[in-house]
Amino acid sequence: MRGSIPAPGSTTARYGGNTPCVEVRCGDERMIFDLGTGARVLGEANAGAPMSGHIFFTHYHYDHLQGLPFFSPVFDPRNRFTIMGPTRHGRAVRDVIVGQMQQPYFPVTAEMVFRAQLDYRPFAEGDRHPIGEALVTALEVNHPGGNLSYRVDYRGKAVVFATDHEHGTDRDRQLEKFAHGADVLIYDAMYSEDEYRGKGGPPRIGWGHSTWQAAAKIATRAKVKQLLLYHHDPARTDVALDAIVKQVRRLRPEASAAREGQTIQL
Ligand SMILES: [Zn+2]
Numbered sequence: 001m002r003g004s005i006p007a008p009g010s011t012t013a014r015y016g017g018n019t020p021c022v023e024v025r026c027g028d029e030r031m032i033f034d035l036g037t038g039a040r041v042l043g044e045a046n047a048g049a050p051m052s053g054h055i056f057f058t059h060y061h062y063d064h065l066q067g068l069p070f071f072s073p074v075f076d077p078r079n080r081f082t083i084m085g086p087t088r089h090g091r092a093v094r095d096v097i098v099g100q101m102q103q104p105y106f107p108v109t110a111e112m113v114f115r116a117q118l119d120y121r122p123f124a125e126g127d128r129h130p131i132g133e134a135l136v137t138a139l140e141v142n143h144p145g146g147n148l149s150y151r152v153d154y155r156g157k158a159v160v161f162a163t164d165h166e167h168g169t170d171r172d173r174q175l176e177k178f179a180h181g182a183d184v185l186i187y188d189a190m191y192s193e194d195e196y197r198g199k200g201g202p203p204r205i206g207w208g209h210s211t212w213q214a215a216a217k218i219a220t221r222a223k224v225k226q227l228l229l230y231h232h233d234p235a236r237t238d239v240a241l242d243a244i245v246k247q248v249r250r251l252r253p254e255a256s257a258a259r260e261g262q263t264i265q266l
């Protein structure tokens with residue numbers, strides 16, 4: 001599971017080279033957060049079976065929506081999805097995500113190929129969207145152009161998906177409040193503090209991403225039960241990621257780095 005750009009190859013195969021896509025199941029309800037290139041794999045895992053649910057977009061950087069045209073369930077007329085996401089730069093979720101499928105960027109338009117029933121709805125910070133017994137809420141985090149983190153509450157359990165967030169502003173406090181007591185916090189840990197500050201490369205300050213050290217700090221202040229590092233740098237090899245997991249576990253023994261295809265049962 002990598003951020004920013006897919007990173008296939010033998011050095012990233014263990015944690016996975018696809019970009020963000022997280023599925024949350026609450027009873028019969030299915031929620032999918034972002035359709036990065038991982039969405040293709042999720043669609044294939046469900047090949048042939050009917051599939052419906054809610055899809056939430058955090059924001060519209062390429063790595064979070066490029067899987068849409070390759071998410072096979074949208075080609076099946078039996079399927080139905082409610083697609084939700086923020087309005088950015090005056091453009092609603094449908095306009096932005098379908099807009100990537102046009103010449104000269106893409107060979108076919110969504111109108112030409114999508115067969116599932118798709119309902120598009122705006123979602124903004126402060127909105128509360130019940131889905132069956134689950135409740136989805138959102139918080140703006142610190143990322144260029146804006147970004148929503150999402151929280152799902154269901155029968156006393158909670159998961160927070162906070163990808164693409166740069167630490168170091170008062171948004172951290174709001175995120176800690178938003179994620180308070182969650183069972184799982186999936187958090188942007190693209191860099192180490194050294195990388196972030198420019199040791200051995202360009203400083204990454206202002207690029208919109210966080211560090212594994214900030215991940216541990218925010219998870220602890222928010223009193224979350226399990227921290228999952230996410231949005232791994234595409235240049236980070238699996239071996240380097242193992243070393244980061246070892247270090248973060250000194251601070252939080254339960255912490256781990258998200259792996260493609262990983263399932264967590266709560
Ligand atoms: Zn990203």
Ligand SMILES: [Zn+2]
Nearest residue numbers: 059061143164
């Ligand atoms: Zn982004």
